[in-house]
Amino acid sequence: MKKVAVFGNTGGGKSTLSKRLSQITGLPLHILDKIEFHPGGAKVPHEDYKRIHQEILHTERWIIDGFGSMETLWPRLDDADTLVFVDLPLYVHFWWVTKRFITGYFQPPEGWPQNSPILRSSLSSYRVLWLCHKYLTPKYSEYIQQAQSNKNVYHIRSIKEISQFFELIQNEINSQNIT
Template structure:
């Protein structure tokens, strides 16, 4: 596990999972929302984002959290050796978007640029939620089937799978540390 792409529908806990995975593995974390948007939710110029994304892909080790854009999504998934696909039931994604909106008034959402417009961004999340479920989710599922023999894939389908994922990763790291000692 050297190049990890964390992806899935909005409100699925990608940023929280990515942050914890980075802490466990020591891999550098790159949050696409913070690369694609400046403070206040202002989008950076497209070429600047594309260049930053390409620089990350060329590095030896990374965790990339988020969607970015269609152009960079498939490049990133192809370049990654490990895919973490958060494919929770739609109602969980919806509930977590609601939760993020409510708690966001007290604490900025994990992985969002500072001073992001909470209400506007949350309303956009509700729109994206259905569009992603309808159009991207089937493509994501098809993609992971196509590459299952060439990449490590963690297809997380429930909240229980999230805790099992971390147990598995921690056990793998502990095993490697014990084997190298």
């Protein structure tokens, strides 16, 4: 495990999962929302984002959390040796977007740029939820089915599987000393 792509629908806890995975493995964490957006929520020019993304892909070890853009998504998944697809039931994603919206006024959401506009970003997340579920999630599922023969694939489908994932990773590290 040297290059890990963590992806899935909005509000699935990808940033929290990625942060903990980075702590367990020692792999450097790159959060795409913090690369794609300036503090305060203004978008970074797309060419700058693509350049930074490409620079990360060329490094030896990384965890990349998030979507970014369609243009960078598939090359990232191709480059990764490990895929973590967070595919919780839609109602869980919806609830966690709502929870993040409410708590975001008191504590910045994990993985968001500093001073992100909570209301605007949350409304965007609600719009993305159904679109991702309907159009992108099936493509993710198809991709990981094909990738299982040559990549480590973790398809997380429930909240319980999140903790099982960390137990599995910790056991692999303990038994193989892969960090």
